[in-house]
Amino acid sequence: MTTLIPINKPKKANSSKALLPYFYLLPTFVVMGIITFYPLVYQLVVSFTDFQTKDLRLGLNSPVLNFIGLKNYIDILTAGLPVQNFEFVRILIYNFWWAITNVILHVPAGVIIAVLLNAEGLWFKKIYxxxxxxxxxxxxxxxxxxxxxxxxxxxxxxxxxxxxxxxFFGATDPVRIRWLTEYAPPIPWLLPGGPLPKAYYAMMIANFWLGWPFMTVVATGALQSIPRDLYEAADIDGATGVQQFWNITVPLLRPAMIPAAVYGFTLSFNLFAFVFFMTGGGPARSTEILVTFAYDLVRNLRLYGAAAAFSVIIFVVGTIVFLITNRITRATESYTEN
Amino acid sequence: MATNVEPKQKNLLVRFLTMNTNGASSGRSLPLWKQLALQVLTFVIGFEVMFPILYIITLSFSPKSERPSTLQLIPTEFSFLAYGQVLDRPTANPVTFIELLKNSFFLSFGVGLVALLVAVTAAYAFSRFKFKLRQVLMVLVFVPLLMPAVGLATPLYLLLNSFKLMDCGGGVWAFNPITMCEPGVTGKLLFNLRDSLLGVGIAMISGALPFAVWNLKGYLDTIPLELEEAAAIDGADPNQIFFQIVLPLAIPQLAVTFFLGFIGHWQEFAMSWLFLTKPDQYTLSMTLYNMTGQYANSIPWNRFAAMSVIVALPVAVIYIALQKYITSGLTTGAVKG
Known part of the structure; x- marks a missing residue:
């Protein structure tokens, strides 16, 4: 039970207290019920239909709306949509690959730069x-x-x-790398089944610029809480700087960096505005992630039924990702549980 | 955990910016060669950070709208022509910069505020109470976090599109879907909730609300229970504890949650772009998106750069002003435990 029970209250107060949490939750669930859960259920229903632009006016009451069972889902999973270069599994794999490779670069870079900035006696520290x-x-x-x-x-x-x-090295021709438009992957074996064009590397560079500073902030905060005695003791025992980094710094940074990495992962996984503005998913949909494709299905292709099925799939993928990351960070635990 | 007197990880960014800057405290100093090597490294990293920022600032001061043929990171000429043009006539439509600014401001302000007000009690319930279905309800609230609002755009569009104010002629008005015009009368559309800033705001709250609950819950988890326990022993009921003890303690985080909602939707363009059709309802970020266009040749580069600076500046100012709270707010939820 909650630790907030007043000790001298009569029993009746306890039974009305049992309802109190739900009373506190009411505003959020009323609002989310209308603008989140209702649309989600609507999406689920629409995902079993051939909803098109002509049905927009009357919605589910439209007389020309046909229920087509699981066809949208089957089309998505078997690349049966009238859309070029769309293979669901490839986009799903790419989406995970994109989020994971970003985090794998951002976290160590953030930690290393934080350690670098933490060096005692470094000039201009504040400016940097x-x-x-x-x-x-x-x-x-x-x-x-x-x-x-x-x-x-x-x-x-x-x-x-x-x-x-x-x-500077004597070449005369200007460099003309077609970063965002060339389809041919420079390292073909890197992600089997999903070619990574130059645009992927360009986006990794750009998102690296965006991603590591946050990790540096988190790592710097955690570095401050490591007692200096540990390093002094290690010095006396003759441990080198590298040994100290691996045996003191890294293990003690881990509790702070793992949740930060999970947060970074979910951010990158759904990085809609960035991907949309940078490449729009191109060339040939090779840098498309799930959310940019869902947007394209509605905005440009007007395949509402398929888009609804796609949203339901994103929701299922999101729930699985959430349940896994929740295991790692324990975000839904209440304060009193630990 | 429960014995902590001060919230963990507070002022993360303040510590980041101010801690141990001269390194004098422990008396060790770097050998010169090491100092120089580190200086080279930190300077290169600093250059990497400044590269795109200098590039866009330099572009914005250029009087020419075509693409620069050489790389320039330091402005050689300071022309405010592009800024002037953007402020004077931001789009091809007859809409002023002030109108765009007002639309952007009211939209993001409203979304941030409403999401905060609705979320705060739920965050408290999730943080402090144990009750049946707690885990299930929390998963229900948090999973939409992983699903961007764009995923729900179509049903929200249809839902909001069904609220219309019609002029049926002859002085009779109808408010769909509660009342309709007479069968056979088409009526004149006066107001469509979907095609309005209010409607877009409602749609955006669907994404802002779960984030506000998550962000507030993470912070409330770091407020120690001792005060509340003491108040409970003194006979305060749970509502008094919430309003008189927890809320005042959470004020900095309430401000951060509001501003994160504000900032997030200041930049949002996808939902607005799907819903809004009237140029006088457009927002600044929609205008910026509109400027980028389909082909790079058609981008008015100096105006685009100037607009980028204008859109980024308020966010940057708010962020810098509140930085010590914002970063701690974002990490406390995660770093707990």
Missing amino acids: RAIYILPVVVPPLVVATVWRNIFDDQYGAMNQFLTTIVQ
Whole structure:
């Protein structure tokens, strides 16, 4: 039971108290009931129909609406949609790969930079800290558009920067890498079944810029709580800096970094605005993630029934991801449970 | 955990910016070669961070709207032409910058505030009470977090689209779906909830509300129970404890949750783009999206850069002003335990 039970209350107060939590939950569930759960159930119903633009006016009352059973789901899973370059399993694998590879880069980079900045006696520490926070401040909408322009093949800053470097080594031709439009994967074996074009690497670079500063902030906070005595004792025992890093810093940072990594994973998994602005899922849908494809199904292709089935699938995938990450971070535990 | 007197991880960012900056406290100093090597590394990282920011700022000060053919990271000319043009006539439609700003502001302000007010009691219930179905209800609230609002766009569109105010002629008005015009009378559409900022705001709350509950619950978990237990022993009932003890303690986090909702929907464009059709209802981020267009050749580069700076600036200012609370708010929920 809750620890909040007043000790001198009569029994009647306890039974009305049993209802109190539900009373506190009421506003959220009323609002979510109308604008989250009702639309979800609606999506579920629509996902069994051939809902199209002509049905938009009357919704489920539309006389020309046909129930087609599981056809939308079968179409999605077997690439039967009238959409080019759409294979559900490939997009699902790519989506997980995209989120995982991002986190794998951001977390160690954030930790290493935090340790670097933590070096005693480093000059200009304050200035570096202030600069390193900037990517957290710029909205993803602007980040993605700016990086898209940086990776432009003709006028982009990245190719201009590389041109300056190769010219320094005596080359005369300007660099013209078609970062965002070339389909051929530079490392074909990297993700079997899902080719990773140059756009993937461009997005990894851009999202790296966006992702590591947050991890550095979390790691710096955790570094502060490591007692200095541990390093001094290790010094006396003759441990090298590298040994100290692996045997003291890494294990003691773990409790803070694992939840941060899970948070980063869910952010990257659904990074709608960034992916949409940067490549729009292209070229040939090779950098599409689940949410950008769902948006495309509604906004451009107007396949509402299929989009509904797709949303239901995203919901199922999201629930599975949530239950797994919840195991790791224990986000739904109440305060009193630990 | 319950013996903590102060919330864990508070002021994470303050510590990040201020801690141990001269390194004098422990008396060790770096050898010069190590210092220089570290300086090179930290400078390179700093350059990596500044590269896109300098690029866009330089572009925004350019008087030319075509693409720069050479890489420039430091502005050589300071022209406010692009800023002037964007402020004067932000879109091809007859809508002023002030109107766009007002739309953006009211939309994100309303979404942030309503989500906060609705979420706070639920966050408290999830943080402090144990009750039947607690786990199930919490999963129901938190799973939509992983599902972006775009996934529910169609049913929300249809739901909101059914609320219309019609002029049926002859002085008779009808408010769909409660009353309808006479059969056979088409009527004139006066107001469509879906095609309004109010409607888009309602749709956006569907995404903002679960986040607000999650963010607040994470913070409430770090407020120690001792005060509440003491108040309970003194005979305070749970409502008094919530309003008089927990809420005042949570004020910084309430502000952060509001501003995170505000910032998130300041940048949001997808839902607005699906729902709104009238140019006088457009928002700043929709305008920015509109400017990027389909082909890079058609982008008015200096105006686009100026608009980016304008859209990013308020967010940056709010973020920097509240940074010590924001980052701790985002991490407390996760770092607990």
